[in-house]
Amino acid sequence: MDPKTHALFVERARIIKALAHPSRLYIVDRLSQREHCVQELAELVNADISTVSRHLSILKNVDIVKDEKRGTKVFYSLHTPCVLNFFGCVEKVIKSSARERADLLEKES
Amino acid sequence: MDPKTHALFVERARIIKALAHPSRLYIVDRLSQREHCVQELAELVNADISTVSRHLSILKNVDIVKDEKRGTKVFYSLHTPCVLNFFGCVEKVIKSSARERADLLEKES
DNA sequence: TGGCTATTTGGTTAAATTGCCAAATATGGC
């Protein structure tokens, strides 16, 4: 693999890695409805505020979300909404594997 | 967050995690063109065969790829090609952040 | 300035991921 191709796939993985966590996926899901401040998100994902703040900085580092400070609060919103397209395919994968497990069960019975 | 919702996002993250590695993304990319045996993939990603075998088992665990044994070789192919849709959005994210870095540079100059 | 609220960051620990080597396993041909 030539260096440029390698760099491209490293970069792609960097983006996908940022999404590869249940809390971060849920945060993205909530932000797809409307902006939220850190505190609100912490309640939604039911985790320590500092933990959520770290999740948000990971998402911000790859520009999936953006932040805007208003007063003492920081409001986060989706910067690249197309990441929501991921979910559609992910559901397909889940269903496909669920179907296979079901098929397998039928054959076994 | 209720338990069902939580389980859904854990499951989604499981799928996305399986893709969150440069070598695995490259493997998916190659398999989108045609099936390959483990040896071929090891050469393509330039890694130890055992390492590639582990990457493949990770992808297989979430049903992104499937395998078929023929003789002593095991051929892998894409089982859920829609994961390729991920790439389109990932490129957008990359470009969007690249654009912003560019804008930032302009403003600074 | 001092106090209050909201968020980020440092430090630490536990857990998960990755990669390689070596050993085990499976298949086909002699």
Added chain:
DNA sequence: GCCATATTTGGCAATTTAACCAAATAGCCA
């Protein structure tokens, strides 16, 4: 059965990730 080829798996060390608490920072208002 025995050998050669192809793949998987066990074991280990190094790196990364994740979570929490505590401390630092930032903005607002009295």
